[in-house]
Amino acid sequence: MGKPTGFLEYKRVSNPTRPVGERLKDWNEVYVLRDKETCETQGARCMDCGVPFCHRGELLPTGATGCPVYNLIPEWNDLIYKGRWKEALERLHHTNNFPEFTGRVCPAPCEAGCVLGxxxxxxxxxxxxxxxxxxxxxxxxxxxxxxxxxxxxxxxVVGSGPAGLACAAQLNKAGHTVTVFERDDRIGGLLMYGIPNMKLEKAVVQRRVDLLAAEGIVFKTNTEIGKDISSKKLLKDFNAVVLATGATKPRDLQVEGRELEGVHFAMEFLAANTKSLLDSKLEDGNYISAKDKHVIVIGGGDTGTDCVGTSLRHGCKNVTQLEILSKPPKERNNEANPWPEWPGNQKIDYGQNEAIYVQGKDPRVYSVMTTKFEGEEGKLKAIHTVEVEWVKNENGGMMPKAIPGTEKRIKADLVLLAMGFLGPEDTIAEELELDLDRRSNFKAESQYKTSMKRVFAAGDARRGQSLVVWAINEGRAAAREVDLYLMGDTVLP
Structure with a gap:
């Protein structure tokens, strides 16, 4: 805890954001740090709650609550309140290899579990x-x-996203010689090419990668397992293999006109933009531009928000974000959605705030389903939608039902599909004949072991699309199991 009466004396003060009009002109991070003194006061708000729910991650019906990496939150809140910053850092690194990532991109399920909340x-x-x-x-x-x-x-370790890097870091600490294989030209996976600069500047990622390399981890880029090197060769050359490839197979929308020029997966759009930004500050033109286009983003999650923010920075004519789910309530329903569940009320992220600033209204439209892409001479011109209501099917599950008479045609030059991911790609699983679970992820339920001896799996490739903080949790846990398998004992947490 911090100050015993701090939660009564001080109001919450979050990290500020840069002015919208300023940040839309560049690709720098949206959020800026408070000063240390303000942070120490905020640490004082950590109350003597008796049983802190914040530092143990649990999955409840509405999502995660508490910290999946079990951060010792009351301890380091108390330490910063007392000005003992170096000790706070040591406690933070005790459970989290990469707090500079989670401190920027994690949606903070820990705060959902905060008793003060x-x-x-x-x-x-x-x-x-x-x-x-x-x-x-x-x-x-x-x-x-x-x-x-x-x-x-x-x-x-195959894949250099948060799960792969966390696994590699832990195994390296245990004294094993670790090589991380990445098919892209830069290390970081989702952290490098999946999350745009305004949420996570790439110098922050590279800074940690350089530290890991200095600690002895070998990184091999532009190397795709199953293409440049076979999976079986990895098994021959290494004592153990960890698959942390991520869930990179995007969910598609197979409606009429899907083949039209101008319809893209969100990650095609975001990854190419980041690469071009890093390579040439967008001067090479090797990206999908939203400039002067009517942009439709289909999907309401974080990836959809990133597409909104990126499109606005390109200078789009307008951007609309379509969500098939119903509009969340403005205020939390404490009976249907009680603490410590993840609060299901509507939130406005940075991308929506920017769209409101530019367009004068929230870009999100709820309870809408796309029925058709319309084109002319092979190029996208519009999309057709219909409003839906959610009804129970014969099995008791909820499904969208089109409402007759609500059909609309919306002008569109660029559609970005941000509807989530289905699982890892098939190449490695087919080469090694690995068992998959019912969601097409690598099946590795017990001790992170796959059906192939000496092959382990971690992160989104094992559990499905999830948060960066869950990926770090998975990488750390898999590393412990690999160490135990190799040595017969382990001291890894």
Whole structure:
């Protein structure tokens, strides 16, 4: 806890955002840090709640609550309140390899579980976390710490997203020689090419990658397993293999006109934009531009929001975000959606705020289903939609039902499909004849072991599309199981 009466004395103060008119002109991060003194006061709001729900991640019907990596939140809140920042950093790194990532992109299920959040705004756990780690880098307290000795065991990690990097970091700490294979030209996976700069600047990712390399992890880019190197060769060359490829198979929308020029998956749009930005500050033109276009984003999650923000920075004519689900309530329904469940009320993220600034209204339209893409000479010109209501089917599940007479035609030059992901791609599973679960993920239920000996799986490739913080949890847990398998014992948490 922080100050015993702090939650009574201080109001919540979140990290501020840069002015919308300013940030739309560049690709720099939206959020800026509070000063240390304000953060210390916010740490004081951590109350003596008796049983802290914030630091243990649980999956409830409405989503995660509490921290999936079990961050020792009351401890480091107390430490920053007392000005003991270096000790706070040590406690933070004890459970989280990459707090500079989660402190920027995590939606903070920890705050959903904050006991103060029952009747007051929760403690600013997410912002405190980022301030601790950014202050640690500024002070020079974060530096390479290679293991004192090596075990002689080798591990290949396939994929360099948050799960792969966390797994590699932990295995390297245990003294194993770890090689991370990445098919893209830069390390980071989702962190590098899936999340745009305005949420996570790539210098922040590269800073951590450089630290991991200095600690002895070998990174191999432009190397696709199953294409450049076979999966079976990895098994021959390494003592263990960890598959952390992510769930990169996008959910498609197979309606009339899907083949038209101008209809793209969201990740095609976001990844190409980031790569061009890093390669040439967008001067090479190797990206899908939204400039002067009527943009439709289909999907209401984080990826959809990122498409909205990116389109606005390109200079689109307008952007509309379509969501098949019903509009959430403005206020939390405490009977149907009680604490500590993830609050299901409507939230306005950075992309929607920017669209409101530019267009004068929220870009989101709810309870709408796309029925057709309309084109002319092979190019997208419009989309056709219909409003839906959610009704129970014969099995008791909810399904959308079209409402006759609500059909609309919306002008569109660019459609971005941001409807989530179905699982990992098939190549490695087919090569190794791995068992898959009913959602087409690598089946690795017990001890992160797949059906193939010496092959483990972690992250979205094992559990399905999820949060960065769950991916870190998975990578750490898989590393422990690999270490146990290789050595017969483990000291990894």
């Amino acid at each position: 029952i009747n007051e705004p929760a403690v600013t756990i997410h912002d405190n976390e980022r301030t601790i780690i950014d202050n640690g880098f500024k002070k020079g307290w974060v530096f390479p710490e290679p293991p004192e000795s090596r075990t002689g065991k080798t591990v290949a």
